Amino acid sequence: MTVPTAVPFTLEDYAARMARVVTDARAAGLDGVLVTPGPDLVWLTGYRPTALTERLTMLFLQEDREPTLLVPTLERPDAEGAVGSAAATLVDWPDGADPYAAASALLRPDGRYGVSDNAWALHLLSLQTALPGTAYDSLTRRLPMLRAVKDDNELARLAAAGAAADATYEEIVTVRFAGRRETDVAGDLADLLRGFGHEQVDFTVVGSGPNGANPHHEAGDRTIEVGDCVVLDFGGLLAGYGSDTSRTVSVGEPSAEVSEVHEVVRLAQQAGVEAVRPGVACQEVDRAARRVITDAGYGEQFLHRTGHGIGVTTHEPPYMIEGEELPLVPGMCFSVEPGVYLAGRFGVRIEDIVTVTQDGGRRLNDSPRDLRVVG
Incomplete structure (x- = not known):
């Protein structure tokens, strides 16, 4: 790249x-x-x-x-x-x-x-x-809109950061997971982000098995095993602007339950992205994603807001959360990242950065959202 x-x-x-x-x-x-x-x-x-x-x-x-x-x-x-x-x-x-x-x-x-x-x-x-x-x-x-609306130059930097994160994901799924510690894979993620142009790595979450059920787990000494579901969430700054993406992979063939939950989250993420358009309140993005997960019976296992803004930092306003009535404006950029977390077992999260356009929303991440199998 x-x-x-x-x-x-x-x-x-x-x-x-x-x-x-x-x-x-x-x-x-x-x-x-x-x-x-x-x-x-x-x-x-x-x-x-x-x-x-x-x-x-x-x-x-x-x-x-x-x-x-x-x-x-x-x-x-x-x-x-x-x-x-x-x-x-x-x-x-x-x-x-x-x-x-x-x-x-x-x-x-x-x-x-x-x-x-x-x-x-x-x-x-x-x-x-x-x-x-x-x-x-x-x-x-x-002044919640202080940095929320990006100009063309800022959007170009965010798009480049997103592309670098996508390239990182395409590489990380080719490395070995089974038998290695979460921190080992996190180190690979950091090296790849830097290799694809990031001057700063802010986080490299690797949540395997039960650790994936903790949305704020980062990476620990747990050894990844065949059969694990692994949440990957990583990002940082490229040309001063942030990347932040999440994908969930399966080490070996996934169980029927993991496949089912992953599909629910994928559909919820798609619904959240499709809800993005100018004039819509931020909370409607959260509602759209949350509705899919709730209807599937996992509402209590979706533990966090659907998204956060991104720019010169990886977390900033606006926030996609119930009660936030701020209307979306072209040039806003934020994550859409629903998840389901089954305590003590596994978690699934899928995240893209989305920018508001004149007539809808556009993803700044294009890596596959299907459940990838890794070795």
Whole structure:
């Protein structure tokens, strides 16, 4: 597989994102948005500090001021190296100075601000102490769409990440499973993801036999046996954007029960994907997938939401879950990953990343969803 070269994001791309955030913040009744190191800062500036320390780094986005990025003096050279930071005025503070005094000078004393979810409590509480008249809201609560809708360049990166995950799956089913530990297969998955272009591997779940019935099992020392059903869930970042896919395989010929459950999950996943279209509430994707599993008698064994958003991180809004009435919008990307988990026995999960199009949904994963037999 040839890994496509990502088109670099430009200064104009980052400036447009900042402007959009300011507009959205105003519509949400906020006086501005405060962004600390984490996925929001990466998306808005391209800046990822080399170390997350107690020193305050914060991007200030407000309607009545130019974007401003406050950084420790010793980290200024790194911040200047990020393409998007040039769309903001860079202000630094030296060790020994009070960074909250510098931050306070950039804020209204009675303002209400959205704060990125990665903000340290230390920084938020110190701002409240410095400006007791200010109020703060979580960006996820006030601006859940912040990173949810992807542009064409972002979609291309997500598609490339999905293709690399597909290529990884096609290779992993050719290796030996029986007689090896889960951690051995997980190591193969990590090597393959990197080999197909991922710069970061976030997870390599290998849940064999009864371990597959735990949705958050990762990989352990259990030796995989002939007759096991094995859940594989793996992903990471390629060109800064995430992959996340799940397939379930059988070591040797599957039992009739494993085949039956797998088919139920496959049909549920298909139903969830088919429910995707603009204007539909997120919860309808969950309902469509869950209905198939419930009708088959396994409703109590579907233990988690149907999906989560993906972008510069592998988990972000929106979430496909009952009660989430946010409407789907073209450019949103998220997983559709129903599963059935029979405690102490086995589990089955099938997952693809889907993007909302103008008239429906499009999978960003194309690897086979049938029950593959491995050795």
